Amino acid sequence: MRRSARAACGALALVLALPASAVADESVIGGKPAQLSQSPWAVALASHDRFGAQRSGQFCGGVLVGHSTVVTAAHCLSKEVLGVPWQQVKDLRIVVGRDNLTGGGGQELKPAKIWVNPRYDRWTNEGDMAVLTLERPVPNRPIPIAGLRDAAYRPGGRATVYGWGDTTGAGRYATRLRSAHVNVLRDAICTRAYPGTADGTYRSRSMLCAGEPDGGRDACQGDSGGPLVVRGRLVGLVSWGTGCGQAGNPGVYTRASALLPAVAAHGAG
Known part of the structure; x- marks a missing residue:
């Protein structure tokens, strides 16, 4: 989770x-079914x-x-x-x-x-x-892990998060693997969202921020440890955040290069 x-x-x-x-069986939050042959x-x-x-x-x-x-x-x-x-x-x-x-x-x-x-x-x-x-x-x-200076970490890139976790934020868990598209965000966005809250503190050297400005697509409980992927390379592991798919509270991932x-x-x- x-x-x-x-x-x-x-x-x-x-x-x-x-x-x-x-x-x-809708998604990690706001996504679609994922084909295991592709993941x-x-x-x-x-x-x-x-x-x-x-x-x-x-x-x-x-x-x-x-x-x-x-x-x-x-x-x-x-x-x-x-x-x-x-x-x-x-x-x-x-x-x-x-x-x-x-x-x-x-x-x-x-x-x-x-x-x-x-x-x-x-x-x-x-x-x-x-x-x-x-x-x-x-x-x-x-899957290969994206290296420290890989372009896959650049803000604005389209990423995909995978998991079998909560599909609604209310304890309804998927039975089949799902995926959702999110955007890699600038570190400054997560620094503002998580400057040191009860949920955690964003540290750009070892964390990665991804989500949508208006929320709606995100990882959730049960997805922890799962992959965040950009162009066939692992860029993050689902780690933490406040709520699921909420505007202003993007998902935080362990940076894969770490x-x-x-x-x-x-x-x-």
């Missing part, structure tokens, strides 16, 4: 989500024990950046989200190659190794990243 003022109740909201037959690097983090059998137990998103390496948000593996330390979640799985969480297909893989950024600051949300090594490589195509040292040190390729 995207960390926000409602993050503390996000895990409970997932457990109490509507039955699959009643769940809205094979989008994965789900799941635990039936913590979040039930519906929707494969999904509670966060992740991104395949190597055939054995997944990146996600550090707060997805926090006690605040899971209810217990992540080490105590015995059935933690990474769901690869499954767009419909109520169906079969794909693989549910155990993490062989988990690294959660020890410098993650839960007050500012800086350093919101984790690296998971799969128990075995998968054939799915990983992941590169962690992936090099803790990933498996």
Whole structure:
């Protein structure tokens, strides 16, 4: 779930989500269905024990950046989200190659190794990243991470956010992978929106700002750790924000270039 003022109740909201037959299948907020064939690097983090059998137990998103390496948000593996330390979640799985969480297909893989950024600051949300090594490589195509000076980070660029999270901001979770187009925004916009609020503090060196001036398209609870993509390259991980799709409160993402040292040190390729 995207960390926000409602993050503390996000895990409970997932457990109490509507039955699959009643769940809205509209988007991450204001988007459309996504084809897994075009986004094979989008994965789900799941635990039936913590979040039930519906929707494969999904509670966060992740991104395949190597055939054995997944990146996600550090707060997805926090006690605040899971209810217990992540080490105590015995059935933690990474769901690869499954767009419909109520169906079969794909693989549910155990993490062989988990690294959660020890410098993650839960007050500012800086350093919101984790690296998971799969128990075995998968054939799915990983997505490249945009480097520090990549033009994909330029403000005004069209980006796409992916996830299985809340489609309305009111606890209605998608069963199929969805995507929404947002614009990469100038750092100054997020600095004004989040100068140091109860939800966090925008830090341009490690965060990226994306959204729409009038709101309406955004990531939401359940999308955390999922990808923000520009021209086939990963530029961000869903991290935090105030509300979902609200005007004046754009989404904040972990800047993907900040992941590169962690992936090099803790990933498996």
